[in-house]
Amino acid sequence: xxxxxxxxxxxxxxxxxxxxxxxxxxxxxxxxxxxxxxxxxxxxxxxxxxxxxxxxxxxxxxxxxxxxxxxxxxxxxxxxxxxxxxxxxxxxxxxxxxxxxxxxxxxxxxxxxxxxxxxxxxxxxxxxxxxxxxxxxxxxxxxxxxxxxxxxxxxxxxxxxxxxxxxxxxxxxxxxxxxxxxxxxxxxxxxxxxxxxxxxxxxxxxxxxxxxxxxxxxxxxxxxxxxxxxxxxxxxxxxxxxxxxxxxxxxxxxxxxxxxxxxxxxxxxxxxxxxxxxxxxxxxxxxxxxxxxxxxxxxxxxxxxxxxxxxxxxxxxxxxxxxxxxxxxx
Numbered sequence: 001x002x003x004x005x006x007x008x009x010x011x012x013x014x015x016x017x018x019x020x021x022x023x024x025x026x027x028x029x030x031x032x033x034x035x036x037x038x039x040x041x042x043x044x045x046x047x048x049x050x051x052x053x054x055x056x057x058x059x060x061x062x063x064x065x066x067x068x069x070x071x072x073x074x075x076x077x078x079x080x081x082x083x084x085x086x087x088x089x090x091x092x093x094x095x096x097x098x099x100x101x102x103x104x105x106x107x108x109x110x111x112x113x114x115x116x117x118x119x120x121x122x123x124x125x126x127x128x129x130x131x132x133x134x135x136x137x138x139x140x141x142x143x144x145x146x147x148x149x150x151x152x153x154x155x156x157x158x159x160x161x162x163x164x165x166x167x168x169x170x171x172x173x174x175x176x177x178x179x180x181x182x183x184x185x186x187x188x189x190x191x192x193x194x195x196x197x198x199x200x201x202x203x204x205x206x207x208x209x210x211x212x213x214x215x216x217x218x219x220x221x222x223x224x225x226x227x228x229x230x231x232x233x234x235x236x237x238x239x240x241x242x243x244x245x246x247x248x249x250x251x252x253x254x255x256x257x258x259x260x261x262x263x264x265x266x267x268x269x270x271x272x273x274x275x276x277x278x279x280x281x282x283x284x285x286x287x288x289x290x291x292x293x294x295x296x297x298x299x300x301x302x303x304x305x306x307x308x309x310x311x312x313x314x315x316x317x318x319x320x321x322x323x324x325x326x327x328x329x330x
Contacts, residue, residue, distance in 0.1 A: 007174050011218030012257065014138050014176045018098060018220050019258020019287040022330035023069035025178075025220075026322070027262075027293035028058055029102035029141065032076055044306035052080045057304060058297060059091060061315035067326035070098035072141050072178075072291075078132065089136030098138040100178070103128060103166070107145050116155035117145045119162055129173040139176035139220070142166040144201075146183045148229070151197045153204070156181075160204035164212035171218055178260070178291070180222035181205050185264045187229035195226045195243050202251035216255040222291050223248075224264050225274045237270075241277035245284075254285035261288070263295035268321060271295055276328040289329040296321045 018025055030038065035054075036046035044050055055077045058064075073088055078101050082091050092099035105121035119142065129140065144159035163179045170177035181201040183194060202223065209216065226243040228235060248259065261278075263271045271292065279288050299321060304314035 008215055008218060010174065011171060011176050011215065014098060015218050015220050015257045016287070018069045018139065018176065019260055019289045020069075022289070022326045023065075023067055024290035024292070024322075024325055024329060025100070025260050026058065026064075026068045026071045026296060027141075027291055028055055028077070028297065029072040029074045029100075030293070031074060031106070035074070038301060039306070042301055042305055048076070048080075050306060051076065052082075053306075054301065054304065055080075055088070056082050057311055057314055058300065058318060059088065059095065059097070061318050064319065064322065065096040067319070067322035068097060070100050070139060072100040072102055074102055078135070078137070087135070093136060099136050100139040100141060101132045101137045102143075103132070103140045104142045110155055110158060113152060113155050114150045116147060116150050116152065118155075118158055119144050122162060122165055125166065126169050126173070129169055129175055133173045133175055137175055139178060140166075140170050141178040141180060141222070143180040143182055146181060146197060146201045148183060148187060148189045148193055148197045151183075151200060153200065156201045156204040157208070160201070160208040163205055164208035164214060167209060167214045167219060168212045171215060176218055176220060177214075178220045178222050179205060179209070180262065182222075182262060182264065183224045185224060185227055185230050185266065188231040189229040190232060191226065191228050191235055191239065191243055194224075194228065195247055198224060198226050199247045199251060202247065206251060206253060216253050217257060219256060221252060221256055221259045221286075222262055223259065225261055225266075225271065225278075227266070227274070230265060237273035237277040240274045241281065244274070244278060245281055248286075252286065256286050258287035258289060260291035263290075263292040266295070268292075268295040268324070272324055272328040275325070279329050290325045292325060296325065
């Protein structure tokens with residue numbers, strides 16, 4: 001399949017839509033195992049129906065599209081139907097939200113690299129993307145995991161090469177690739193250590209994307225903020241924004257339309273403060289916004305607790321978190 005000029009324009013338009021005008025991307029793509037564990041932690045018996053009901057609650061929150069441009073779904077959810085009979089991608093379209101799909105299959109240990117990870121899922125990916133595109137996927141997501149404690153040039157490049165192959169396949173099928181090289185924030189490392197690891201990961205990523213012929217105008221970058229580890233002394237939001245911007249300016253081409261930051265386990269208030277400080281930087285070459293998961297949805301899950309009587313209250317909590325995040329990106 002050859003990417004035509006029309007398809008290229010559509011990719012660029014969707015990438016801009018996903019990251020512009022203060023709207024962000026809601027990550028609701030937890031695996032069956034992870035989502036089941038989160039349900040059970042709230043006292044909700046885990047089942048296919050419970051997972052569907054929870055994702056339906058998120059997507060159908062009235063007015064969600066005011067703050068959210070797209071929602072990332074897991075394979076199970078992508079193939080499910082809402083209680084009204086619509087598929088999730090159909091409901092996304094009706095609600096003015098782009099449907100996305102997580103396509104990596106998780107991580108495994110990268111041999112000879114002291115426990116560094118590599119993300120799997122390239123086998124058969126083209127056929128899967130064709131199916132997702134036919135069923136309404138506008139974008140996809142692939143997450144690479146970079147641990148500050150054992151990052152190496154080889155590990156960064158191996159993950160970057162996989163991200164590049166994924167991104168090129170996505171664009172062949174008319175799907176915007178979200179490329180997510182996440183430098184984990186767990187640990188007690190300082191700001192500079194995170195900056196070095198993030199810079200290494202991003203430099204390798206964009207070199208490999210270029211080699212793979214990926215159109216930079218039709219991607220969305222989903223990086224971490226440059227922060228100290230969660231077990232280290234914290235620094236101010238403006239220091240985080242300055243360190244993050246310096247790394248991005250050194251590594252990310254100006255042709256990339258938008259950057260949607262992950263929350264990475266930081267509290268909602270903290271990541272919104274980081275985003276607000278970064279969005280205030282003048283003359284940025286890219287849109288900046290959010291692609292949060294737990295930071296947006298954890299409160300809603302707790303409020304819902306599996307009880308249909310709590311759906312409206314849970315949706316109100318979700319929308320409040322989305323509004324705060326959108327305000328930070330505006």
